[in-house]
Amino acid sequence: MSDSSPLPPVRLRSEAELARDALATPLLSRAARLARWAGPDTRVGAGGELVEEQLPAAAELLELTGEDAAAAAGEAWRIAVDAGLVEIVDEEQGTVTPGAALAQLTSGSPQEVLGVWLEALEALIADASVPDLDDLVDAMEEGGEIDFSSLDWDPEAEADFLDGVLGNLYLVSADDEGRGEGQVPLPALAASMIVPDGMGNPSNAVLEEVSDAVMRLDDQFRILEPIGLIDFQPVDEALMAEPGEEPPAPVDESDISRYGMVRLTPLGRYGMRMRLLEAGMTAPVVGELTDKGADVLLDGTSVFPPGAAQAETELWLAGREPLAAARELLAAARGTDAGAPLRRLSCQQALTLVGPEAEPALREVLDDAELGGLARVWLTEHGAADVPAPPESMVFWLTIDTVAAQLSAEGNSAELRALVEGLAAQHSGFFATAWRVDHPATPEVLEAMGRLHPDKKVAKEARKAAFKARSQQGG
Numbered sequence: 001m002s003d004s005s006p007l008p009p010v011r012l013r014s015e016a017e018l019a020r021d022a023l024a025t026p027l028l029s030r031a032a033r034l035a036r037w038a039g040p041d042t043r044v045g046a047g048g049e050l051v052e053e054q055l056p057a058a059a060e061l062l063e064l065t066g067e068d069a070a071a072a073a074g075e076a077w078r079i080a081v082d083a084g085l086v087e088i089v090d091e092e093q094g095t096v097t098p099g100a101a102l103a104q105l106t107s108g109s110p111q112e113v114l115g116v117w118l119e120a121l122e123a124l125i126a127d128a129s130v131p132d133l134d135d136l137v138d139a140m141e142e143g144g145e146i147d148f149s150s151l152d153w154d155p156e157a158e159a160d161f162l163d164g165v166l167g168n169l170y171l172v173s174a175d176d177e178g179r180g181e182g183q184v185p186l187p188a189l190a191a192s193m194i195v196p197d198g199m200g201n202p203s204n205a206v207l208e209e210v211s212d213a214v215m216r217l218d219d220q221f222r223i224l225e226p227i228g229l230i231d232f233q234p235v236d237e238a239l240m241a242e243p244g245e246e247p248p249a250p251v252d253e254s255d256i257s258r259y260g261m262v263r264l265t266p267l268g269r270y271g272m273r274m275r276l277l278e279a280g281m282t283a284p285v286v287g288e289l290t291d292k293g294a295d296v297l298l299d300g301t302s303v304f305p306p307g308a309a310q311a312e313t314e315l316w317l318a319g320r321e322p323l324a325a326a327r328e329l330l331a332a333a334r335g336t337d338a339g340a341p342l343r344r345l346s347c348q349q350a351l352t353l354v355g356p357e358a359e360p361a362l363r364e365v366l367d368d369a370e371l372g373g374l375a376r377v378w379l380t381e382h383g384a385a386d387v388p389a390p391p392e393s394m395v396f397w398l399t400i401d402t403v404a405a406q407l408s409a410e411g412n413s414a415e416l417r418a419l420v421e422g423l424a425a426q427h428s429g430f431f432a433t434a435w436r437v438d439h440p441a442t443p444e445v446l447e448a449m450g451r452l453h454p455d456k457k458v459a460k461e462a463r464k465a466a467f468k469a470r471s472q473q474g475g
Contacts, residue, residue, distance in 0.1 A: 008174035009284040009308045010273060013266050019110035021267040022117035025228035028083070030062050030076035031120065035085035035102045037061050043094040050077040051094065082123035083116050114270070117227075121271050124227050128220040129159045161193060162220060168192050169230075170272040173264045186214045186235065186260035218260055229268040233261040290315045294332035298346040299339065302409065313350045326351060326358035334370055336440050345405035348374045356382055373398030396437045399423060404441035407448055420452045424462075431465035435472070443470040
């Protein structure tokens with residue numbers, strides 16, 4: 001996960017809220033309690049694990065009961081060690097002392113608390129990629145080396161698979177306008193990693209691989225849930241019954257949730273974003289452009305989903321006087337570079353959020369070749385009086401600019417295809433005039449219209465016009 005392409009933005013809670021969430025997670029809170037409990041008589045083994053005879057006391061402290069109580073206490077202790085809540089003083093003697101991270105949990109800043117939580121998260125993700133301990137023991141060769149081939153397990157591939165799954169969960173969270181409210185069925189999540197793109201009907205072998213991955217994810221998510229990374233509904237135990245066994249209760253075969261459901265928590269979105277940033281990816285957050293100039297806002301929001309772009313723009317506008325903000329947006333929208341059309345489209349969308357106080361700024365650019373068209377649109381939509389009709393040259397320039405922006409934003413989308421068809425149908429002789437438009441993107445736009453229009457005759461006209469426009473521009 002080291003791609004440099006930007007991800008959609010997510011919405012994050014404040015660091016103070018996230019720190020409170022981190023402190024309340026079952027596993028970290030247990031680890032902190034054990035770190036405070038540890039004293040001169042506490043002993044650990046060679047790997048830092050709590051010695052077996054002290055596990056019952058640790059489980060009692062944590063108020064854990066049942067046959068898994070000791071194992072759960074041991075897991076909490078491992079997190080305490082891995083997160084720096086406990087430090088090993090003497091490996092031979094097995095003595096420990098409270099670690100520096102314990103003080104950070106108790107009296108540190110929200111950022112320090114989250115730093116400790118991230119250490120715990122990394123340790124647990126590493127644990128989740130490891131096979132069951134019994135399987136490891138069975139695979140142990142003489143001399144203490146693990147025979148990975150007998151496990152049918154590749155440590156690097158397993159870690160990459162889990163990273164990819166968590167990355168896809170983050171994408172779902174971001175695509176959900178950054179709120180992360182939608183749960184994802186485990187089969188869909190597994191299929192996103194296994195089923196090749198473009199495969200219509202997966203083969204039986206692929207379906208079996210997906211099924212195996214679902215069960216593996218079920219185990220891994222059970223491990224990860226206590227650290228607060230995910231909200232998780234496990235796979236229905238009835239689905240794991242042996243053939244011939246009666247399920248404990250009637251089941252609804254059409255209920256996809258029986259196969260497990262998962263989503264990132266607000267804390268999990270924060271954690272995954274930090275991991276993605278560490279991996280070198282660009283992972284924006286709604287609200288991080290509020291102190292930037294209008295040029296950065298327009299470039300940034302041009303690739304955001306609509307809801308996130310609006311939320312980011314509203315936050316940016318909230319800290320500025322409307323008239324000054326409108327002037328700054330308009331100034332940033334100017335330009336003849338390749339990104340300028342999309343910047344102007346973002347400006348037009350941003351200006352819909354500005355009130356009537358911005359009217360003077362829009363009137364100031366009525367005669368501007370690049371901004372006069374969008375200014376007239378804004379003034380008309382806001383019911384302003386005395387809005388001059390645009391000259392034909394401005395109408396055509398704005399048309400080319402708008403299509404160029406849509407090409408940058410959406411490529412050959414169905415919406416753009418409909419726009420192209422509408423333009424050709426509404427304006428007779430459109431191409432005879434359009435090729436003369438003094439806009440850097442005119443040849444590209446006309447070529448796209450020729451590519452997208454379903455009518456062969458109209459498409460040919462567009463291609464001819466594109467050739468003329470390119471010749472006129474010296475291309």
